[in-house]
Amino acid sequence: MHRIAVFASGTGSNFEAIATACQRGEIDAQVVLMVCDKPQAEVVAKAERLGIESFVFSPKDYASKADFETEIVSLLDKAQVELICLAGYMRIVGDTLLSAYEGRIINIHPSLLPAFAGARAVEQALEYGVKVFGITIHWVDHTLDGGKIIAQRAFEYYGDSAEEIHRIGQQIEHKMYVETIKKILK
Ligand code: GRF
Numbered sequence: 001m002h003r004i005a006v007f008a009s010g011t012g013s014n015f016e017a018i019a020t021a022c023q024r025g026e027i028d029a030q031v032v033l034m035v036c037d038k039p040q041a042e043v044v045a046k047a048e049r050l051g052i053e054s055f056v057f058s059p060k061d062y063a064s065k066a067d068f069e070t071e072i073v074s075l076l077d078k079a080q081v082e083l084i085c086l087a088g089y090m091r092i093v094g095d096t097l098l099s100a101y102e103g104r105i106i107n108i109h110p111s112l113l114p115a116f117a118g119a120r121a122v123e124q125a126l127e128y129g130v131k132v133f134g135i136t137i138h139w140v141d142h143t144l145d146g147g148k149i150i151a152q153r154a155f156e157y158y159g160d161s162a163e164e165i166h167r168i169g170q171q172i173e174h175k176m177y178v179e180t181i182k183k184i185l186k
Contacts, residue, residue: 002029002185005081007089008036012043014087014108017174018181019050027182032079035072037091053079059091069096076101083184085177086140090119093140105140106184108177110169112136112152117145122165133157133165135172137180151180 004022006015012034019031034047034054047054055075062068073096076084086093086107093105111121112134118124125133134154139147153172157165 002027002083003032003079003081004029004083004085004181005033005035005076005079006031006085006087008034008041008043008087009038009090010041010043010088012041012046012087013170014085014173014177015043016046016050018085018087018177019047019052021178021181023050027178027185029083029181029185032081033075035075035089037068037089043088065091065094066096069094073097073100083181085181087177092144098140098142102141103139106137106150106180107140107145107147108173109136109138109145110166110173112154113138113145113149122162122169126160126162126165131156131158133169135169135176137176150184151176 006018008015015034021027022029022031031052034052036043036056037059039056039058044056057068059068084101084105111125113136116124132154134152136149137151138149141147153176155168
């Protein structure tokens with residue numbers, strides 16, 4: 001059984017999809033740690049409900065990113081984590097975490113990269129006026145959403161509601177993240 005960690009900052013619907021797929025035995029892995037940088041985030045209660053250990057911190061309690069990432073790395077090491085899945089973790093991974101786990105960190109992004117990297121990807125795409133939207137899962141490296149692409153899914157949308165695009169995109173994400181993790185762990 002593989003050991004994975006999920007990092008999130010918000011609702012945690014991808015975290016939940018991954019964790020429950022593991023608990024159902026659909027992925028041959030266990031989510032051994034959930035890392036969250038926002039103590040008020042909904043994902044924190046989700047982890048508790050699912051009985052998954054979490055490390056919840058406030059970056060302002062640390063002198064630097066290197067400081068909190070050092071603590072995270074020691075927890076990941078202790079938990080013998082093999083794969084880190086970023087799922088709405090709203091922070092750029094720093095050198096400390098990257099040098100310890102590069103090649104073992106993946107991220108899910110709500111656009112067809114390399115288009116619309118960074119924050120507000122769906123809104124950027126909508127403002128641009130594209131009609132094909134999508135989701136990308138990629139390896140995390142030093143660039144912003146620029147690591148090697150693992151998987152992509154596209155869908156057409158002709159309306160003007162960012163909310164609706166998020167909703168369609170998230171349904172795709174939940175399945176796609178589980179399928180991609182399965183493939184990577186194989
Ligand atoms: C997802 O839509 C993902 O594409 C982006 O952040 C969002 C996280 O949503 N990186 P959730 O917290 O998993 O519901």
